[in-house]
Amino acid sequence: MNFSVVWDNLPYLLLGAxxxxxxxxAALTLALSLASGAASALLGLALGIALAMLRQRALRAALLGALAFLRAIPVLMLIFWVYFLLPIAFGLDVPELLTVVLALSLVGGAYLAHSVYAGISSLPPGQMQAALALGMTRWQAMRRVVLPQALPMMLPSFVxxxxxxxxxxxxxxxxxxxELSFVATQVNNRVMVYPAEIFLAVAVLYYLMCASLDVASGWLLKRQPARAWQEPQAD
Structure with a gap:
């Protein structure tokens, strides 16, 4: 195998033009994943809290139906809908980068909403009841008592x-x-004879990005849960 083609095109694989x-x-891949990751985390947190706090059956059923729909459709189909259907149906011209972030955020947020709801539901109901007995509203109890304990348990799902x-x-x-796969295809179409080397390098780059996030989250997970659970015991 001849990996010189990878070294010759490495700047383009990493940064594009x-x-x-x-x-x-790879830089655009990281930027897209960071933007969609932050948006999906906020969306999932908001929807998960809504699932835990909604008492109206109709609203809760509508929210569950919307989440089920977003979890059921392929991401690729959602990208097509946002990019091609919105301009036709509503005259909205969504830029390519915003299309990707929006599609990934909606699907990721739908999955994370159930993780947030599961984390909240895993706490003893006495936590909420004690906070309400102290005169807090349900939102205050959720923000000050429940979420600080539940969020560390949700971290693996977020990662x-x-x-x-x-x-x-x-x-x-x-x-x-x-992004990375697109520029790798461009490089492969240009050099023609080294697809194995090029896409093996792409796999290594994806692995390095995912493994780095996994290591960082592992370090955070070792520190954060201990603080979250030890502080209430100290009281």
Missing amino acids: WPDGPLGG NQWIALIKDTSLAYVIGVG
């Missing part, structure tokens, strides 16, 4: 979803976004 052109490659988002950014190639 930047600084002479738009950012691409798994963020790792999945890094890999799912490769679907952006279908609308011409120059």
Whole structure:
């Protein structure tokens, strides 16, 4: 195997045409995954809390139906809908990068909403009841008592979803976004005879990005849960 083709094209695989052109490659993959990861975390947190706090059956059923729909459809189909259907149906021209972030955030948020709800439900009901007995509102009890204890337990689910988002950014190639898989295909089409070396290098880059996130989350997980659970015991 001849890996010189990888070294010759490594700057393009990492950064795309930047600084002479738009950012691409692995750097754009990271940017897309960070943006969609942050958006899906906020969306999942809000929807998970809503699932735990909603008491109206109709609203809760509607929310569960929407989450089930987003979890059921492929990400690729959602990208197509946002990019091609919205301009036709509503006259909304959504940029390519925003299309990818929006699609990944909606699907990721739907999955994380159930993880957040499961984390909240795993706490003893006495936590909420004690907070309400002290005169807190349900929202105050959720924010000050329940979430500080439940969030550390949700961290593995958030990390798994963020790792999945890094890999799912490769679907952006279908609308011409120059992320890592897209630029790798361009390099392969140009050199023609080294597909194994090029896509093996791409696999290594994806592994390094996902493994780095896994190591960072493991370090955080070792520190955060101990603080979250030890502080209430100290009282």
